[in-house]
Amino acid sequence: MPITIDILKNHPESISTLAQQWLLTIGKWEPDASHEDIKKWLHEWLNESTPMAFVAFDSDHPIGMCSLQFNDGLPSTLMPWLGDLFVFPEYQRRKISVQLMEAAKYQAKLQGFHSLYLFAPDQTIPNYYMRLGWQKMSEDRYNGQVVTVMSCEL
Template sequence: MQSNLKIKLLADCPEYISPLAYLWFNELGKAWIPNASVERAKETYRTHANKDIMPMTFVAIYENKPIAMASLREDDGIGNHFSPYLGSLIVHPDYRRRGIGELLINLVKQQAKVMGHDKLYLIALDPTLPSWYTRLGWKYIGMDKLYHHPVTVMEIEL
């Protein structure tokens, strides 16, 4: 699969904004974000179609279908002083456990470093995810809240 997998910036494939908005809504939005909608997600991802500035989104494409994404953002909605953030790391359920998430994380880390940052942060909405991120080298730095949901805040040195 890896040989047929392509990674592009959303800026280079804006035709995938709509399917990515549906992926985000189905996997994160409807469970975690009040008043989430596919239309709002489309608006958000239109702002992520950048090459040189944040926010930007990397898209994993397999057989001409977007199957995963990850974003580099200045913040991720919790209002603290950390920046930048890995956000919206989503792999379609049919393609999980194949290393795609790790691949996207590494691209976001590289981009953050190129942009002059020495750390990257994330918030884990799902309480089962911090152990996975820990195995990838992320460190727990605290808890916060996003829309009344407890979230784990983590960081990694770049």
């Protein structure tokens, strides 16, 4: 079966699995976050518009996600933000993250936004996004770490 992308609102039963993988994949940048914290955030994204989350599925198994938020934790007036992007390790290198990003970009454009923003907490990540058309804007700090703020036109 092909990989499908849908909004988290349609799959709340996936929250616990996604929260666990979130902690394993990107939790190092939120060291104080617990499984319950992440589940709470995911419940806040059970919407059809921003803030919301998109989930990638292989059959009925969640294999990745991203969020579309008004703010992703930086002191900024820019919006919306792509955040929380991850794909389970065994599904990486299949362009699933690109499908998730495209879903978020499409939704942001439908909501009348002209740009989308993200921050990359690891200095190796901006090159990946730049290959996909994102532009570096600036650097900032998140949880004491230098992050690269990026944007893309919708």
